[in-house]
Amino acid sequence: MKRNHLNDFLVEQIKNKDSQIEGLNQLISSLIEKIESLEKNICSYENLVKELRDTINLLNKRLYGSKSEKSHSENSERTYNGEKLGSKGTYPKEKIEEKPDKKSNPRKAYKRPERRTYDDIEEKIEILEPDAEELIGAKFVRSEKSFRLYMIPAKIVKVIYDRRIYAKDGHLIMPKLPYTPEEFYRRHADPSLMAGILTNKFLYHLPIHRQLNMFVNAGAKIARSTLYDWCGTAIDALEGLYYSIRSEVLKGNYLNIDETTISVIDEDVHHAKKEYMWGLVNTRSKLTFFAYEDGSRSRNVISNILESYIGTIQTDGYSAYKSIGENENNKIQRLSCLSHIRRKFLESRDNDRENSEKALGIIDKIYRLERFFRKQKFHPDKIREYRIRYVVPIFHKFKNWLEKSISNPKILDETLIGKAISYAYREFKALTLIFDDGFFKADNNAAERAMRPCKLGMNNYLFFGNHESARRGAIIYTIIESCKLNGINVFEYLTDVFSREPQPGETYDMFLPNRWNQ
Structure with missing residues (x-):
């Protein structure tokens, strides 16, 4: 009886863990969707800012003339007696002295970059002395060193x-x-x-x-x-x-x-x-x-x-x-190259920009994560762990999109976008081998x-x-x-x-x- 109770308890614990994992996967999916929506909003805001800047430049040209320096400044503002005018051209009100916000971060002072010393270059020291006549009765004060690069x-x-x-x-x-x-x-x-x-x-x-x-x-x-x-x-x-x-x-x-x-x-x-x-x-x-x-x-x-x-070889298709x-005989397994997949979609942008940009957006997310892993210099085991946690959901999304696109009758196999989708779908299974070892790269760029x-x-x-x-x-x-x-x-x-x-x-x-x- 005790063994049966123990088995039931373990089964219940496993179910709880599975439900927790499922909840985390749903949370990750929702976060990815939120990130996508935020990226779209950022793009729309960037376009709006560009349109507003273009409008300001056009109005400045009409106000000051096309040859005026003010009309060529993106952030040009009207002034009166050295003071800025309001957005509608009104005169500024009296200035109100405000105490500086202690929390605000003032702009850092400009720091001049250090001068290069070229320490790896062979050195030759030449001592320069003034004329002998000028040194009569003179006292040594100091020595100043400077250098020039000579070429032989x-x-x-x-x-x-x-x-x-x-x-x-x-x-x-x-x-x-x-x-x-x-x-x-x-x-x-x-x-x-x-x-x-x-x-x-x-x-x-x-x-x-x-x-x-x-x-x-x-x-x-x-x-x-x-x-x-x-x-x-x-x-x-x-x-x-x-x-x-x-x-x-x-x-x-x-x-x-x-x-x-x-x-x-x-x-x-x-x-x-x-x-x-x-x-x-x-x-x-x-x-x-x-x-x-x-x-x-x-x-x-x-x-x-x-x-x-x-071992493993990483190649194109x-x-x-x-x-x-x-x-x-299972001695060699082949890992495909994400860069070649991306290249196919870059070539198909003129043929079908919407679908190409969709695929490129998914691939770029993978590359952003890969660059982050390498930049942080994570250990390969850590990279493998993070790939399974964060990259796998993006792979699932990419695979679902490829399957829908292949069955889409509007996308013809003979077109550039059709060939890109077919190539990516054929190479997808071999690309998933990057989850076996954190040392594996996502592409074949080293070769x-x-x-x-x-x-x-x-x-x-x-x-x-x-x-x-x-x-x-x-x-x-x-x-x-x-x-x-x-x-x-x-x-x-x-x-x-x-x-x-x-x-x-x-x-x-x-x-x-x-x-x-x-």
């Missing part, structure tokens, strides 16, 4: 190593030259020069022919073919590091993946063709790598890359990603940001000369973008990597950008 243009120095060779016990004693990779032995280029060429081209997007002019101005006339040869040689020396970064990225359980188009010269037909480069970002380890497989965008390329991968998420420099480079050097050049581009972009994710100076990093002599038992793992100089 790029300079190339020819270093001649004069090695002194000695003989002892029938053997020659010869000092070693500073270390350079084996690929550099027959080239008159120091690691710093190789690092500078790669940094200029792939970080600052300066094509080789522009760098030629820079070298000429620095006093070094180098043939274009020589620079191209040095560039390729330096990238080949980084291939082992590239594969180490690639392996480290694939160890993570959450990847952002995207692909982008590049132009590559087809050597058979001698013109540029549109090819594809893939990019994968591990936001946990702050590493990224690019992959180029003869310009292919097929499912086989990304399947081979993710052959041994286990490209069919190759979707098939991987569905057919990889798009990583691949953006590749497109910027194409605007300057236009194309890769062949498939081999594109593959080298994937290697160097992997290293540069990984350095940028870790806030590393790319030139210093590459110079150090080229200059370090391998030691027994040493691997490329110590050169990974997220472990460099630790």
Whole structure:
């Protein structure tokens, strides 16, 4: 009997908790509706204020003339003897002295921003003294310091190593030259020069022919073919590091993946063709790598890359990603991208503004919450908790709106708004995976940001000369973008990597950008 009473008591407690949860959900829904109504009221008030300002400006123009400065001021007011007139042009009454309200917050005094000191820049101190004749009989009072920023243009120095060779016990004693990779032995280029060429081209997007002019101005006339040869040689020396970064990225359980188009010269037909480069970002380890497989965008390329991968990938709605998420024996789950969904509705605004704005309004609410979570630097567990509490109701509302819109006969599937709604509905289920882990992002922008420099480079050097050049581009972009994710100076990093002599038992793992100089 006691056990039955206990079971009844527990059932009653569960029912009470369920009713409380239901009441809280209703309260949240009502609050969301109130927020929406308040936002609409704010918009209407803003429009009213704008109309009133336009009316005031029009009346000022009629009163003072269109060329008067007063007619161009939005908040212009009529005055008499330096005093403001009333709203109807009446003269002001005598001023009544009022005691200031202690609760009111007076405007804060202007605080001049602190002058930048540029502490990270190399310093050189020069002591300036007056003329010697003026110092006769003078007494030192104080020292005043000020600074100016000087610029030293790029300079190339020819270093001649004069090695002194000695003989002892029938053997020659010869000092070693500073270390350079084996690929550099027959080239008159120091690691710093190789690092500078790669940094200029792939970080600052300066094509080789522009760098030629820079070298000429620095006093070094180098043939274009020589620079191209040095560039390729330096990238080949980084291939082992590239594969180490690639392996480290694939160890993570959450990847952002995207692909982008590049132009590559087809050597058979001698013109540029549109090819594809893939990019994968591990936001946990702050590493990224690019992959180029003869310009292919097929499912086989990304399947081979993710052959041994286990975890979550976040992508757009490209069919190759979707098939991987569905057919990889539950090893890989796919999280969709809210940014791509939003982009479809932005494109459909000219087609159906009302429905597009409705969808964009819901998506913007999600993004506002996401920005708040990141700005407050909440722990991922806290973000997951807040998402379930505050974002889930918005998702339910979005899903209900999508279902109603799909069944709406007035919205045709062939229209832009119809395609946007269909895309969002197909991607909705995969988007709900963000509630599994607070570290997951709502969009795939990390991969798009990583691949953006590749497109910027194409605007300057236009194309890769062949498939081999594109593959080298994937290697160097992997290293540069990984350095940028870790806030590393790319030139210093590459110079150090080229200059370090391998030691027994040493691997490329110590050169990974997220472990460099630790």
